[in-house]
Amino acid sequence: GQQLNQSPQSMFIQEGEDVSMNCTSSSIFNTWLWYKQDPGEGPVLLIALYKAGELTSNGRLTAQFGITRKDSFLNISASIPSDVGIYFCAGQPPPSGTASKLTFGTGTRLQVTL
Amino acid sequence: DTEVTQTPKHLVMGMTNKKSLKCEQHMGHRAMYWYKQKAKKPPELMFVYSYEKLSINESVPSRFSPECPNSSLLNLHLHALQPEDSALYLCASSQSAGTVSGNTIYFGEGSWLTVV
Numbered sequence: 275g276q277q278l279n280q281s282p283q284s285m286f287i288q289e290g291e292d293v294s295m296n297c298t299s300s301s302i303f304n305t306w307l308w309y310k311q312d313p314g315e316g317p318v319l320l321i322a323l324y325k326a327g328e329l330t331s332n333g334r335l336t337a338q339f340g341i342t343r344k345d346s347f348l349n350i351s352a353s354i355p356s357d358v359g360i361y362f363c364a365g366q367p368p369p370s371g372t373a374s375k376l377t378f379g380t381g382t383r384l385q386v387t388l
Numbered sequence: 389d390t391e392v393t394q395t396p397k398h399l400v401m402g403m404t405n406k407k408s409l410k411c412e413q414h415m416g417h418r419a420m421y422w423y424k425q426k427a428k429k430p431p432e433l434m435f436v437y438s439y440e441k442l443s444i445n446e447s448v449p450s451r452f453s454p455e456c457p458n459s460s461l462l463n464l465h466l467h468a469l470q471p472e473d474s475a476l477y478l479c480a481s482s483q484s485a486g487t488v489s490g491n492t493i494y495f496g497e498g499s500w501l502t503v504v
Contacts, residue, residue, distance in 0.1 A: 316478050316495040362430055376493055378430035
């Protein structure tokens with residue numbers, strides 16, 4: 275199925291550094307969701323964005339819904355070892371009266387070194 | 389409380405077995421989903437149930453049979469699976485099936501399936 279372009283694919287950073295990742299799409303979305311997935315676990319919702327231009331924070335995480343509705347970014351400030359995992363963006367198209375599908379990005383694998 | 393509970397956590401089954409994966413949510417959500425996820429890949433949608441009716445079937449082989457007994461429960465019946473069906477199976481739920489704005493999808497922890 276369709277996937278969003280998510281970059282970077284992987285990152286190795288040092289503890290304390292800031293991290294930035296983004297997703298772009300050729301079509302517009304009404305909702306952007308950011309998930310983190312640890313090995314062997316299901317994706318955990320980090321931040322949900324519902325409005326173009328919206329900037330939302332959750333602790334050290336900040337995400338923005340792009341003004342064109344075709345992109346979103348996630349920033350992590352002052353990374354710590356437990357930030358390790360795979361981060362997925364996901365977009366949901368405008369409602370059409372029928373069930374719609376969540377489109378996932380390809381994931382960003384984050385590894386934090388001490 | 390945003391919890392989706394899946395059982396079992398791990399399942400090993402032979403190609404001739406019949407087994408089921410179960411999912412439960414008590415958030416009053418009216419949409420429930422099954423996703424399949426292979427290692428290092430994003431989740432892939434299999435089925436969407438909206439108000440207990442099947443809304444989307446992503447051309448999933450008939451050896452996977454979903455069932456929604458009520459608004460809180462979702463099952464995935466498995467029969468005559470192949471080794472390539474081994475994957476993490478994720479259940480998810482949301483307030484609606486994307487028919488309104490502001491729809492947020494919450495995932496369970498997943499069921500690891502190994503077909504031998």
